[in-house]
Amino acid sequence: MRTPRAVLAAGATLLLAASITGCGLRTAGGNVPEADLAGSLADMDLEGLDGAEIAVGSKNFNENVLLGKMTLILLQAAGAEVTDLTNIPGSAAARQAHLQGDIDAMWEYTGTGWLQYLQQPKPIPGKEEQYEAVKELDLEENDLAWLPPAPMNNTYAFAITRASVEKYGITKLSEINKVPVGERTFCIESEFRNRADGMPGMVKTYDLDVPGGNLQTYATGAIYDATAKGECVFGEVFTTDGRIKALDLTPLEDDKKYFPNYNVSLVLRESVKEEYPEIEELMAPVTEKLTDDVLVDLNARIDVDGQEAAEVAEDWLSEEGFIP
Incomplete structure (x- = not known):
């Protein structure tokens, strides 16, 4: 898309x-x-x-x-x-x-x-x-x-597991700063890692400290399963993907409206x-x-x-x- x-x-x-x-x-x-x-x-x-x-x-x-x-x-x-x-x-x-x-x-x-x-x-x-x-x-x-x-609105989002919601007590992207830097791990697509409206812009918009070693690159479909299995805390997802429900993942609210609208x-x-x-x-x-x-x-x-x-x-x- x-x-x-x-x-x-x-x-x-x-x-x-x-x-x-x-x-x-x-x-x-x-x-x-x-x-x-x-x-x-x-x-x-x-x-x-x-x-x-x-x-x-x-x-x-x-x-x-x-x-x-x-x-x-x-x-x-x-x-x-x-x-x-x-x-x-x-x-x-x-x-x-x-x-x-x-x-x-x-x-x-x-x-x-x-x-x-x-x-x-x-x-x-x-x-x-x-x-x-x-x-x-x-x-x-x-x-x-x-x-x-x-x-x-089938836009980008970052999703976390139910266990991560309970552990960190976060529901929106602006609260990622509550997570210790060493635990701010992200499963993302290779394209999303570098594109201006992807990871770099998100990190800047939300003023996040995310070391390069915290980024793990996956094929799009593999991100959901990797996030559900705990291979990273935050997984890049599309908000209407059925695997969000199937794997009991929770998308975080983009409270600063960084990601584009895809209605x-x-x-x-x-x-x-x-x-x-x-x-x-x-x-x-x-x-x-x-x-x-x-x-x-x-x-x-x-x-x-x-x-x-x-x-x-x-x-x-x-x-x-x-x-x-």
Whole structure:
């Protein structure tokens, strides 16, 4: 999700060459469960979507695929003819497909849009402020329309075990100074160790003394398990990752608002938004339900329990009364 600019630029051409053929964009999208609309969605006037041809894409990490599947299920239930282009390999290819019109709708993250795609130098503090900024600029430069964002914020955080919470009595990043310097050990990604908006900026913002020997580098997925096993006290995590719940980890509050906002928003091509305004009405009640706690639970069903994203999407939409 937070792909470095160099990778985005270099990877776009290669990934697109492999994924876009004369028959169109090829992905590992899979199935779209059939359903009817229920509850408040069934009472909406969505006749404009009947027979509409809409292609929904996603990147190839589980949370983004899950959100894409939700959108496909609901659009199809509303009468649209949907094309499943979820699970595109790589952020660069997914973004390029959206820009050139192969994809009509895709969930994106405000921080990713602002910092990576639009190449702005600094994040904007505040959820609404960041959303409004990326919404305005992406529409102006690329004719992409960002619908109102969900409450969830899949940003960086540092998590600790329940035992560490009890031992040190801390719940937020500003309290790390309570931990003896020798015990301030961090499990982090190699990229996070050096990037300006990663470890160096966090240490400076919170005025922390963290010797270089206290930093242990891991692959992203390995950090969660290493932190749970006590190989370090603080583990770099993403706030909606299902392994946080599965491993009983506690993210510390970023009380100085250092990390960028990564609220998720359904992004439509502007021409599609204008032709089918019903999409925004259909998706608004769903978007409002997408909190951090909800995504942690749904991601855990995929990452930990091994369920398919389409199955989890269908089950949750049913649990919330959006489909029977």
